[in-house]
Amino acid sequence: MSNWIEVGQLDDIPKQGSRVVKTSDYNIAVFRTVNDEVFAIKDECPHKQGPLSQGIVHDRKVTCPLHNWTISLESGEALGPDEGCTNVFVAKVENGVVSIDLG
Amino acid sequence: MKEKLVMIGNGMAGMRTIEELLKIAPDMYDITVFGDEPYGNYNRILLSPVLAGEKTIDDIMLNTLDWYEENNIKLHAGKKVTEINRIARTVTAEDGTVEEYDRLLIATGSTPFIIPVPGHDKEGVISFRDIKDVDIMLDAAKKYKHATVIGGGLLGLEAANGMMQHGMKVTVVHLGDTLMERQLDKVAGKMLKNSLEEKGMDFRMEAQTAEITGNGRVTGIKFADGSSLDTDLVVMAVGIRPNIELAQKAGLHCERGIVVNDTLQTYDPRIYSVGECVQHRGNTYGLVAPLFEMAKVCANHLAHMGIGLYEGSVTSTKLKVTGIDLFSAGDFTGNEDTEEMIMQDATSGLYKKLVLQNNKLIGAVLYGDTKEGAWYFQLMRTGQDISDLRDKLLFGESHLGDSGHGGDHIGQMSDDTEICGCNGVCKGDIVKAITTEGLFTLDEVRAHTKASASCGSCTGLVEQILEFTLGSDYEAPEAKPMCKCTDHSHEEVREAIRERKLTTINDVRRALNWKTEDGCPACRMALNYYVQSAWHNEAQDDPQSRFINERAHANIQKDGRYSVIPRMWGGMTTPDELRAIANVAEKYEIKDVHLTGGQRIGLYGVEKEVLPKIWADLNEAGMVSGHAYGKAMRTVKTCVGKQWCRFGTQDSTALGIKLEELTWASWMPHKFKLAVSGCPRNCAEATIKDFGVVCVDSGYELHIGGNGGIKVRATDLLCNVATEEEVLEYCGAFIQFYREDAHYLERTAPWVERIGFSRIEDTVVKNEEKRKHYYKRFLEAQKIAQVDPWKERAVDGKARHEFETIKVVQA
Numbered sequence: 023m024s025n026w027i028e029v030g031q032l033d034d035i036p037k038q039g040s041r042v043v044k045t046s047d048y049n050i051a052v053f054r055t056v057n058d059e060v061f062a063i064k065d066e067c068p069h070k071q072g073p074l075s076q077g078i079v080h081d082r083k084v085t086c087p088l089h090n091w092t093i094s095l096e097s098g099e100a101l102g103p104d105e106g107c108t109n110v111f112v113a114k115v116e117n118g119v120v121s122i123d124l125g
Numbered sequence: 126m127k128e129k130l131v132m133i134g135n136g137m138a139g140m141r142t143i144e145e146l147l148k149i150a151p152d153m154y155d156i157t158v159f160g161d162e163p164y165g166n167y168n169r170i171l172l173s174p175v176l177a178g179e180k181t182i183d184d185i186m187l188n189t190l191d192w193y194e195e196n197n198i199k200l201h202a203g204k205k206v207t208e209i210n211r212i213a214r215t216v217t218a219e220d221g222t223v224e225e226y227d228r229l230l231i232a233t234g235s236t237p238f239i240i241p242v243p244g245h246d247k248e249g250v251i252s253f254r255d256i257k258d259v260d261i262m263l264d265a266a267k268k269y270k271h272a273t274v275i276g277g278g279l280l281g282l283e284a285a286n287g288m289m290q291h292g293m294k295v296t297v298v299h300l301g302d303t304l305m306e307r308q309l310d311k312v313a314g315k316m317l318k319n320s321l322e323e324k325g326m327d328f329r330m331e332a333q334t335a336e337i338t339g340n341g342r343v344t345g346i347k348f349a350d351g352s353s354l355d356t357d358l359v360v361m362a363v364g365i366r367p368n369i370e371l372a373q374k375a376g377l378h379c380e381r382g383i384v385v386n387d388t389l390q391t392y393d394p395r396i397y398s399v400g401e402c403v404q405h406r407g408n409t410y411g412l413v414a415p416l417f418e419m420a421k422v423c424a425n426h427l428a429h430m431g432i433g434l435y436e437g438s439v440t441s442t443k444l445k446v447t448g449i450d451l452f453s454a455g456d457f458t459g460n461e462d463t464e465e466m467i468m469q470d471a472t473s474g475l476y477k478k479l480v481l482q483n484n485k486l487i488g489a490v491l492y493g494d495t496k497e498g499a500w501y502f503q504l505m506r507t508g509q510d511i512s513d514l515r516d517k518l519l520f521g522e523s524h525l526g527d528s529g530h531g532g533d534h535i536g537q538m539s540d541d542t543e544i545c546g547c548n549g550v551c552k553g554d555i556v557k558a559i560t561t562e563g564l565f566t567l568d569e570v571r572a573h574t575k576a577s578a579s580c581g582s583c584t585g586l587v588e589q590i591l592e593f594t595l596g597s598d599y600e601a602p603e604a605k606p607m608c609k610c611t612d613h614s615h616e617e618v619r620e621a622i623r624e625r626k627l628t629t630i631n632d633v634r635r636a637l638n639w640k641t642e643d644g645c646p647a648c649r650m651a652l653n654y655y656v657q658s659a660w661h662n663e664a665q666d667d668p669q670s671r672f673i674n675e676r677a678h679a680n681i682q683k684d685g686r687y688s689v690i691p692r693m694w695g696g697m698t699t700p701d702e703l704r705a706i707a708n709v710a711e712k713y714e715i716k717d718v719h720l721t722g723g724q725r726i727g728l729y730g731v732e733k734e735v736l737p738k739i740w741a742d743l744n745e746a747g748m749v750s751g752h753a754y755g756k757a758m759r760t761v762k763t764c765v766g767k768q769w770c771r772f773g774t775q776d777s778t779a780l781g782i783k784l785e786e787l788t789w790a791s792w793m794p795h796k797f798k799l800a801v802s803g804c805p806r807n808c809a810e811a812t813i814k815d816f817g818v819v820c821v822d823s824g825y826e827l828h829i830g831g832n833g834g835i836k837v838r839a840t841d842l843l844c845n846v847a848t849e850e851e852v853l854e855y856c857g858a859f860i861q862f863y864r865e866d867a868h869y870l871e872r873t874a875p876w877v878e879r880i881g882f883s884r885i886e887d888t889v890v891k892n893e894e895k896r897k898h899y900y901k902r903f904l905e906a907q908k909i910a911q912v913d914p915w916k917e918r919a920v921d922g923k924a925r926h927e928f929e930t931i932k933v934v935q936a
């Protein structure tokens with residue numbers, strides 16, 4: 023099942039930055055990379071639930087602001103020797119509008 | 126089509142070059158490797174522990190045959206190249222295999238020198254260079270009793286020790302009167318000989334081999350003085366010769382080695398050469414550290430990056446004989462322009478000799494206790510002026526004071542000693558990760574264990590553990606690259622920013638060929654700081670390259686909420702300010718209000734969206750951001766001083782406020798704190814601050830480079846001044862010099878120790894012109910920087926996206 027929602031304009035999200043979508047259960051961080059790709063993952067670091075939306079975005083990764091784990095935006099998985107995973111949502115940009123699939 | 130790269134000599138230097146190349150340009154070449162040994166690439170250094178039975182061949186493989194396959198490298202193992210045709214650009218091997226090349230890399234290493242005495246070609250006369258030699262020695266140890274090693278150098282002694290471990294009776298024959306005379310002076314050589322004799326090794330010193338005797342197989346040696354010795358095996362370890370035969374035959378310019386320039390290119394621009402076979406600026410090398418440096422530079426040029434020059438190396442040696450600690454580096458003999466420092470304690474078997482020239486360390490020999498070797502080596506390679514360390518130099522880094530690393534003898538440290546307090550990593554965890562995961566660098570250890578990955582204060586210890594665990598495999602990085610995205614050090618990057626006028630992070634990455642498209646958190650934050658500190662008028666801030674605290678102007682807390690700490694100038698406050706704080710605390714239901722260690726009030730646990738509202742309320746009461754979150758000027762602590770205190774000599778509170786007004790909102794390489802105490806009783810703790818003032822009757826003592834925190838360091842007294850104006854000028858100049866010189870994330874305490882107190886004194890105190898220059902630059906920069914970030918966001922609506930949710934989805 024898919025459940026697409028419009029989030030906002032691509033330009034609302036800073037390049038190499040992120041904005042938060044709040045749902046009743048959890049927050050979703052929507053990221054925009056340096057090449058204007060958009061990714062959405064649950065805003066909880068697999069380490070100690072740090073808010074990944076507040077991290078530093080580089081390449082297709084984000085480094086958590088709390089203890090520097092680096093998480094892949096594509097897979098939601100912790101990179102390198104760290105292990106853990108957070109949920110990934112499919113995201114797309116059409117005519118400058120960002121949407122994500124809440125599934 | 127891809128270009129073809131052919132490498133001849135499947136050894137340590139050549140394969141390191143290929144690995145470096147794969148890291149930076151993985152798809153650039155079709156790579157073919159020839160090696161005349163029938164294996165993958167192995168760690169030749171560790172043949173000694175293999176011979177001694179401490180390691181196996183499997184342990185020392187660096188690149189297995191599978192590795193070549195996985196990396197799409199065609200390996201001709203066991204094939205010796207016999208011809209290079211530079212016109213057709215082909216190489217031909219003994220068995221007729223031909224490969225074409227666009228670029229060729231020659232890394233044929235060296236060949237052991239065999240003394241051409243009669244009988245040198247008998248069975249049982251070998252050298253010590255490869256797996257085959259080790260096999261012969263191990264085999265001989267089973268069948269025979271007596272072995273002789275000719276040559277009392279590093280290699281010879283390791284061979285002798287190895288065979289002794291297998292129960293052979295070993296005699297070392299040496300031409301000179303000192304063992305390892307290329308690495309040791311007479312005293313240390315003598316101590317080494319005594320220890321080896323105690324282990325059961327025999328020596329014939331000042332003995333010249335005249336003939337090797339025996340009927341088919343060796344049975345003895347005759348010496349020039351007529352004496353002789355019975356033996357079943359002779360290992361010649363008298364030196365190596367660069368293996369240049371093939372290059373010479375191809376008409377490449379060779380002298381002692383294949384002559385290369387600073388980019389490791391031979392006289393034929395398509396042909397590069399690295400390793401023991403090369404001659405660079407007149408030198409040849411026989412240790413891996415310089416070869417690995419060559420490999421890095423060479424890979425860079427093969428990848429068309431065109432950066433990096435190899436400029437020669439200082440080398441250091443350790444003897445890999447278990448139970449003997451010996452370290453030697455640089456020029457340890459000295460001459461009339463050098464001076465020596467010597468410490469000798471024959472009973473405990475300790476000896477230390479340092480050779481100095483123009484206040485720089487140029488050579489060192491350590492025997493018995495080598496734990497300071499890495500530090501001395503670092504001082505030699507960086508050419509640091511040691512005037513300030515002079516009286517403690519001989520005792521080592523561990524005696525430098527509280528903030529030096531050292532102190533603990535890694536070997537004696539138990540496995541459960543906690544090394545990294547932040548991540549709870551013990552020595553044993555680190556050693557295990559290094560050995561089982563095959564880690565080589567600090568970054569790898571960080572990635573796998575998290576040791577030193579947080580506050581970094583244990584970095585020195587982790588490096589020492591790495592070095593201790595790997596032994597001489599470990600290369601102490603020379604000028605450490607800033608991060609994995611570049612090979613350039615902080616210094617090189619800052620210089621490029623200044624000289625080539627780079628004003629954006631992107632310009633820096635482009636100009637210096639960054640390996641990643643948009644960097645990593647480490648370099649992004651550093652570069653953002655560097656461009657702004659160099660070009661405060663022109664450089665634009667990049668908020669996405671700031672840590673969340675500086676981007677949001679509040680400190681992120683463990684649950685993702687934030688703290689708010691308004692400035693209280695010089696630690697003074699008013700009833701109105703206190704009321705304003707009480708009001709916001711009530712209005713926004715702030716649970717915790719705390720008196721901070723920085724003489725002000727902290728409000729904790731604030732949701733991000735609320736921050737601008739709180740700031741607006743506080744701004745209205747005249748309060749501004751306390752920068753309690755940034756790599757920035759934090760607080761100026763003061764005491765009550767002359768106004769109230771019966772001992773006070775000056776108005777410390779007023780001076781503190783002036784200093785805070787001067788310096789607030791300035792970005793720094795690291796946090797920066799100040800304090801002013803009204804008298805030497807020092808109630809404001811000025812002597813553990815980055816810049817501290819202690820008021821005295823005649824004026825002001827200025828102190829620098831202190832901190833509380835992880836490693837307490839008391840300040841150094843910079844100078845005394847008479848007026849408040851001078852305090853401000855010296856303070857501004859000191860800060861600006863620090864801002865333009867220190868590495869990002871280097872607080873003043875380690876910075877002062879790295880560059881030396883004298884350089885700061887020379888710049889800020891002794892040279893008025895420089896002081897004025899830095900002070901002026903500081904004031905200029907402050908004109909731009911002193912804007913309250915809270916007001917911009919709370920009142921002017923800047924960076925609204927930072928605080929607003931983009932979308933709320935109702936269930």
Ligand code: SRM
Pocket residue numbers: 580680681682688690719720721722723724725726727729751752753754759760796798813814831832833834835836872
């Ligand atoms: C708020 C405060 C504790 C308090 O409630 O009293 C505090 C809180 C933090 N300190 Fe501190 N330090 C506070 C005074 C100090 C002091 C005392 C002082 O300034 O006199 C010290 C020792 C003195 C010094 O810095 O030399 C201190 C030494 C540290 C250190 C170790 C620094 C070092 O060089 O070794 C760190 C870690 C770092 O900066 O990397 C640190 C880091 C932190 C951080 C920012 C940790 C972090 O990165 O999140 C804490 C933020 C908590 C939060 O939720 O906001 N804090 N911290 C104090 C704020 C003072 C202020 O008004 O700005």
Ligand SMILES: Cc1cc2nc3c(=O)[nH]c(=O)nc-3n(C[C@H](O)[C@H](O)[C@H](O)COP(=O)(O)OP(=O)(O)OC[C@H]3O[C@@H](n4cnc5c(N)ncnc54)[C@H](O)[C@@H]3O)c2cc1C
Pocket residue numbers: 133134135136137138139159160161162169170171172173204205206207232233234235253254255280283368371399400401402410411412413414416443445597
């Ligand atoms: C026992 C021992 C202990 C050592 N201990 C230390 C130490 O503690 N610390 C230290 O820094 N250094 C040590 N060294 C020195 C170090 O091993 C060398 O400096 C290093 O291996 C040289 O690297 P290289 O690539 O230049 O040569 P090598 O590693 O020798 O590689 C050259 C390769 O090229 C092959 N080759 C040569 N000609 C041809 C050809 N025509 N065709 C195909 N292949 C060819 C050779 O067979 C060899 O495999 C030690 C050396 C030995 C032997």
Ligand code: SF4
Pocket residue numbers: none
């Ligand atoms: S001492 Fe400082 S860094 Fe440590 S817990 Fe307390 S506030 Fe946090």
Ligand code: FES
Pocket residue numbers: 067068069070071072086087088089090091
């Ligand atoms: S919570 Fe993300 S790294 Fe710890």
